[in-house]
Amino acid sequence: MTDVKIEIEQLWVSLSGKIIIEDISSYIQEGKITVLLGVNGSGKSTLLKAISNLIPAKSGHVYLDGKAIFTMPTRNVAKKLAMLPQTHDSSLNLTVYELVEQGRFPHVGALKMLKKQDHQAIQHALELTNLTHFKERSMDELSGGERQRAWLALALAQSTDVLLLDEPTTFLDVYHQIVLLDLIKRLNHKEGKTIIMVLHDINHALKYADDVIIIKDRQVYQKGNPKKVLNERTLKEVYGIKASLFEDKVSKDWVCVPYGISDH
Amino acid sequence: MTFSKEKRFDFLLCSLLLITVVVMLINIMTGKFSFTLVELYLALIGEPVYPFHEQILWKLRIPRVIVAALAGAMLGLAGSILQSVTRNPLAEPGIMGVTAGSVFFAVAWITFVPQISNLNFLLPLVASLGGILVTLCVLYISSKARQNHVQIALVGVLLSSIIQACTSFILLGNQKAIGSILLWIIGSLNGRAWIHLQALLPLATVTIILGLLSAGLANGLRLGDAQAKVLGIDVKKARFCLLLLASLLTAGAVSTIGAISFIGLIGPHLAKQLIGEDARRFFPISMLLSALLLVTSDAIAQNLIIYLPFDFFSSESQVPAGAITALLGAPFFIYLLKGTSRKEIRS
Numbered sequence: 001m002t003d004v005k006i007e008i009e010q011l012w013v014s015l016s017g018k019i020i021i022e023d024i025s026s027y028i029q030e031g032k033i034t035v036l037l038g039v040n041g042s043g044k045s046t047l048l049k050a051i052s053n054l055i056p057a058k059s060g061h062v063y064l065d066g067k068a069i070f071t072m073p074t075r076n077v078a079k080k081l082a083m084l085p086q087t088h089d090s091s092l093n094l095t096v097y098e099l100v101e102q103g104r105f106p107h108v109g110a111l112k113m114l115k116k117q118d119h120q121a122i123q124h125a126l127e128l129t130n131l132t133h134f135k136e137r138s139m140d141e142l143s144g145g146e147r148q149r150a151w152l153a154l155a156l157a158q159s160t161d162v163l164l165l166d167e168p169t170t171f172l173d174v175y176h177q178i179v180l181l182d183l184i185k186r187l188n189h190k191e192g193k194t195i196i197m198v199l200h201d202i203n204h205a206l207k208y209a210d211d212v213i214i215i216k217d218r219q220v221y222q223k224g225n226p227k228k229v230l231n232e233r234t235l236k237e238v239y240g241i242k243a244s245l246f247e248d249k250v251s252k253d254w255v256c257v258p259y260g261i262s263d264h
Numbered sequence: 265m266t267f268s269k270e271k272r273f274d275f276l277l278c279s280l281l282l283i284t285v286v287v288m289l290i291n292i293m294t295g296k297f298s299f300t301l302v303e304l305y306l307a308l309i310g311e312p313v314y315p316f317h318e319q320i321l322w323k324l325r326i327p328r329v330i331v332a333a334l335a336g337a338m339l340g341l342a343g344s345i346l347q348s349v350t351r352n353p354l355a356e357p358g359i360m361g362v363t364a365g366s367v368f369f370a371v372a373w374i375t376f377v378p379q380i381s382n383l384n385f386l387l388p389l390v391a392s393l394g395g396i397l398v399t400l401c402v403l404y405i406s407s408k409a410r411q412n413h414v415q416i417a418l419v420g421v422l423l424s425s426i427i428q429a430c431t432s433f434i435l436l437g438n439q440k441a442i443g444s445i446l447l448w449i450i451g452s453l454n455g456r457a458w459i460h461l462q463a464l465l466p467l468a469t470v471t472i473i474l475g476l477l478s479a480g481l482a483n484g485l486r487l488g489d490a491q492a493k494v495l496g497i498d499v500k501k502a503r504f505c506l507l508l509l510a511s512l513l514t515a516g517a518v519s520t521i522g523a524i525s526f527i528g529l530i531g532p533h534l535a536k537q538l539i540g541e542d543a544r545r546f547f548p549i550s551m552l553l554s555a556l557l558l559v560t561s562d563a564i565a566q567n568l569i570i571y572l573p574f575d576f577f578s579s580e581s582q583v584p585a586g587a588i589t590a591l592l593g594a595p596f597f598i599y600l601l602k603g604t605s606r607k608e609i610r611s
Contacts, residue, residue, distance in 0.1 A: 078495050085491055
């Protein structure tokens with residue numbers, strides 16, 4: 001059994017008076033890829049944001065390596081946990097290198113950020129994301145896929161154990177989706193990063209996740225190995241769809257083909 | 265384009281400094297009375313051809329041009345801070361209500377307080393205080409609502425127009441002083457002397473240093489609230505401090521030379537095109553460019569009377585620099601916007 005990296009304890013989150021997360025207790029295993037699934041508005045993105053301390057919890061705790069995140073200084077959290085938010089300003093007039101430099105903020109602080117940052121974590125992040133040759137290019141000249149990789153490189157330059165991603169594939173075409181997810185898989189395998197991400201595509205979850213947490217009606221519906229947890233019944237009850245799941249002969253991956261709306 | 269950002273920055277910094285010094289010299293040498301280079305040199309080393317050369321130079325021209333450069337730099341820095349923090353390329357120093365507040369307090373002071381000439385130095389202080397007061401109101405109101413960058417700008421614009429209306433009311437009731445008040449509203453460097461510089465310098469030094477030191481935080485905020493938070497920045501606190509700093513910079517400049525328009529918008533805009541948005545390079549370049557623009561506008565303003573044979577300019581009246589910045593600035597800005605939209609379509 002692997003160790004628990006993050007523990008969520010009786011977490012309640014409300015946004016403008018409305019309860020979004022209701023008494024969730026769960027855990028994230030170290031060195032694994034955990035995927036959060038659920039319909040729109042189920043609270044999966046909110047859960048991710050609450051874990052990263054982006055939005056305040058109403059009550060409950062999140063422990064990172066046994067320490068309570070909500071009472072930790074934010075810069076200390078940022079040294080251990082990086083997050084790729086869902087949307088970014090696309091008209092940023094910074095070079096890729098200038099952007100990735102910002103990932104060193106939690107380690108050096110505002111004043112030392114005035115100097116050029118040349119920590120090896122930056123080079124490493126650029127290499128991993130295959131952006132070394134793009135580093136002098138301006139962000140507003142990049143394609144959507146390159147831009148998303150640059151933001152990921154910023155998160156990697158934070159050199160954290162944990163990486164959170166909020167729907168990282170949303171605005172990408174199929175090719176760039178696979179490029180990004182393969183990269184995330186590599187980060188998990190080679191760098192040993194614990195990864196938590198929100199995804200919409202069930203096939204992606206089946207292929208890339210070690211563990212899935214399915215959120216339904218503000219609570220955890222089910223948690224476990226995707227091939228076991230994601231079955232016809234779950235998809236019907238969580239998403240309200242009819243789907244068939246089978247092992248693809250070519251790729252040897254489990255795939256899910258939705259073919260209709262379930263009539264209750 | 266093959267230069268790295270650092271080399272490009274060094275090159276821009278040096279060449280802009282050089283150009284600014286040259287334009288400052290031109291500004292000093294020309295005007296109602298023009299110096300030749302020899303006359304300027306002799307007056308500077310204390311052996312003027314005529315004694316009044318030294319008078320004009322040291323009492324009028326030199327303090328005036330330094331005030332222009334300093335105020336321009338402050339407006340440029342304020343504008344670039346605001347553009348980074350609000351992530352709005354059209355943000356300008358007046359967006360937080362500072363300009364309207366400063367002008368209102370200055371106008372009220374001129375109207376309601378008996379004018380004793382040795383109290384003149386109080387006017388900039390009163391105007392600064394007014395500007396800061398309005399900014400604090402803007403920040404307070406927007407903190408009551410859910411604070412985000414769009415809302416702050418909106419509150420600033422709304423409060424500004426209320427205050428501008430009040431200024432108009434005072435103006436209607438005080439038509440005698442309308443001339444001197446109008447200069448305030450347009451912004452002018454006429455008659456700015458050492459006393460103004462002395463009043464401005466302490467605030468300018470502190471705010472400019474703090475502004476340049478805040479570049480690291482400003483970069484974080486530029487990436488968006490969520491990303492800044494993830495990097496460990498206390499977004500609300502950092503934004504409050506930076507907005508207040510931008511307002512102090514603006515208040516200092518506006519209370520000394522009046523509500524000069526466009527400098528704090530065009531300077532940062534040009535700087536962004538030249539060096540990008542990394543605040544570590546964006547802020548200094550924006551400062552220098554804005555200083556250069558204001559010194560240039562003032563040089564044009566000083567010479568306009570002499571070369572334009574308009575009957576309705578009495579020999580006593582000078583064109584305010586604010587009229588030049590608006591006259592040249594607005595069309596130039598339209599040109600810039602056209603340029604960027606074309607670039608966006610192409611890419």
